[in-house]
Amino acid sequence: xxxxxxCDSRPATLPATLKILVAGGFGAGKTTFVGAxxxxxxxxxxxxxxxxxxxxxxxxxxxxxxxxxxxxDFGRITLDERHVLYLFGTPGxxxxxxxxxxxxxxxxxxxxxxxxxxxxxxxxAVDFFERRGIGFVVAVNEFDGAHRxxxxxxxxxxxxxxxxxxxxxxxxxxxSGTGALAALVHHLLTTRSAHPAKTSDPGEPP
Amino acid sequence: NQGDGAGHAVTERHSGPRHAPxxxxxxxxxxxxxxxxLSLVSATGVRPSTPLGAEHILAxxxxxxxxxxxxxxxxxxLRLPAGVVKVLLxxxxxxxxxMAQAPRFPGGETGSFAADDQTLLxxxxxxxxxxx
Numbered sequence: 082x083x084x085x086x087x088c089d090s091r092p093a094t095l096p097a098t099l100k101i102l103v104a105g106g107f108g109a110g111k112t113t114f115v116g117a118x119x120x121x122x123x124x125x126x127x128x129x130x131x132x133x134x135x136x137x138x139x140x141x142x143x144x145x146x147x148x149x150x151x152x153x154d155f156g157r158i159t160l161d162e163r164h165v166l167y168l169f170g171t172p173g174x175x176x177x178x179x180x181x182x183x184x185x186x187x188x189x190x191x192x193x194x195x196x197x198x199x200x201x202x203x204x205x206a207v208d209f210f211e212r213r214g215i216g217f218v219v220a221v222n223e224f225d226g227a228h229r230x231x232x233x234x235x236x237x238x239x240x241x242x243x244x245x246x247x248x249x250x251x252x253x254x255x256x257s258g259t260g261a262l263a264a265l266v267h268h269l270l271t272t273r274s275a276h277p278a279k280t281s282d283p284g285e286p287p
Numbered sequence: 288n289q290g291d292g293a294g295h296a297v298t299e300r301h302s303g304p305r306h307a308p309x310x311x312x313x314x315x316x317x318x319x320x321x322x323x324x325l326s327l328v329s330a331t332g333v334r335p336s337t338p339l340g341a342e343h344i345l346a347x348x349x350x351x352x353x354x355x356x357x358x359x360x361x362x363x364x365l366r367l368p369a370g371v372v373k374v375l376l377x378x379x380x381x382x383x384x385x386m387a388q389a390p391r392f393p394g395g396e397t398g399s400f401a402a403d404d405q406t407l408l409x410x411x412x413x414x415x416x417x418x419x
Contacts, residue, residue, distance in 0.1 A: 097407060098325050098390035124363025128324060129370045150368070153324075155359045160414025164407075167325055167357065187392025189408070256419055263415040270408045 096163045100187060101262060103154070103170045104210075105194030106202020110222040110252035111170035112154045114194060118258040119156025119168060126155045151180055158262075166262075181209055190216035190265050194252065198227050200238050207239055216269045220250035220261040244272060318377035324369060325390040327355040328376055335382035342367065346375045350385050 103111045116123035129150055154170030171184055185191075191210050195203040203219065210217040221235055230238075232247040241247065248264045251257040322328075330351035339347070342365065349361050362372040379385040393404040 096391075097393040097404075098327075099407075099411060100325060100390075100392070121360070124360060126324070126359045126362045127368040128359075128362075129368070153359070155363050157357075157360065158415075158418075160411060160417075164410055164414055166411065166414075167359070169324075169359075187390065189393070189411070259415055259418050263412060263419065266408055266412040266415060270405065270412060273405070273408075 096165070098187065099164060099166045099189055101166060101168055101265065102181075102184060102188050102191040103168055103194065104181075104191050104206035106196065106199060106206075108199075109194040109196045109202060111194055114192070114222075114250075114252040114258050114261075115154040115156040115168050115170040117253055117255050118158060118262065120159060121157050124155045126153050127151070128153060149177065149180065151177065153184075185213065185215060188215065190269050192261050192265055193217050193219045194222050194250070195219050195235065195239070196222055196224060196227070197230050197235065198224065200235070203239065207241070216265070216272060218246040218248055218261065218265045218268055220248050220264075222250055222252045318373040320377045320380050320387070322358045322373045322376060322387060323390055324357065324359040326358050326387045327390070328358060328361065328385050328387045329353075329355040330385055331383060333383040335379070335384050337382070342371075343375050343378060346372060347379055347384055350379070355388075
């Protein structure tokens with residue numbers, strides 16, 4: 082850590098970094114959702130992300146390690162002086178699955194946005210989080226003019242387990258999006274056991 | 288296939304930085320110091336001894352405008368790719384003008400949460416509900 086003497090009065094330990102992913106198929110409303118709940122103007126951050134193919138979802142003829150430039154929606158919610166929530170809207174296309182590895186590191190959980198007109202588009206995200214044991218809720222973004230399905234109909238169509246919450250959401254509304262985030266955190270609280278877990282600290286290389 | 292931005296993604300090699308040259312850049316554009324997207328950067332109050340480029344000054348100003356700011360936010364505000372911003376911040380850090388702290392994520396890699404993280408989740412839930 083480069084720091085001139087007497088340079089800063091911040092506490093030595095910052096609060097935990099709280100990250101929630103907003104995933105879903107293309108056009109499911111991720112950018113809208115992040116923009117609605119974020120206290121800052123929605124930002125789009127372009128980042129070079131690299132992924133290591135772990136043998137999962139191999140693609141013939143494609144290198145297992147690669148770097149891709151990708152745009153991420155970024156938002157922030159300051160809950161109080163010690164708790165700041167960061168949101169990343171993640172690329173929805175299935176071919177970018179490998180990017181999620183990096184984004185998922187340390188994430189609390191995920192909101193998977195589903196568009197009932199194209200429900201299958203959220204399958205890759207659901208599969209991804211299920212396989213990795215990352216807690217998620219499915220938020221059905223209720224587009225104007227789309228048929229309203231019941232939560233159980235969506236659950237059956239997506240093949241969700243009984244414990245994964247399905248919530249309704251209007252991604253344009255702050256309160257609705259915030260409600261979906263609250264449903265996620267409530268889900269994490271009720272499903273995660275209090276196993277002692279190793280603290281993951283990537284550390285800042287010198 | 289647009290809107291997500293990811294539709295325009297270009298697969299490329301590590302060795303080929305393709306971002307625009309940054310004014311005042313002295314060397315190959317690889318940050319000396321490693322930053323995460325959620326690394327928290329704050330200004331130290333130390334003024335760099337050598338003149339900085341316009342982008343450096345803008346980045347430093349953003350860092351000085353808040354107790355701490357994430358790399359992702361600096362990149363978004365400056366409308367520069369995060370890779371470029373990491374180079375800028377790395378330069379500023381070498382000058383002692385900013386300091387950075389890596390994100391400290393709760394929970395382990397297993398996905399389960401420690402007991403104190405349950406308290407953390409409860410605080411997050413309370414905070415979210417207050418906003419409803």
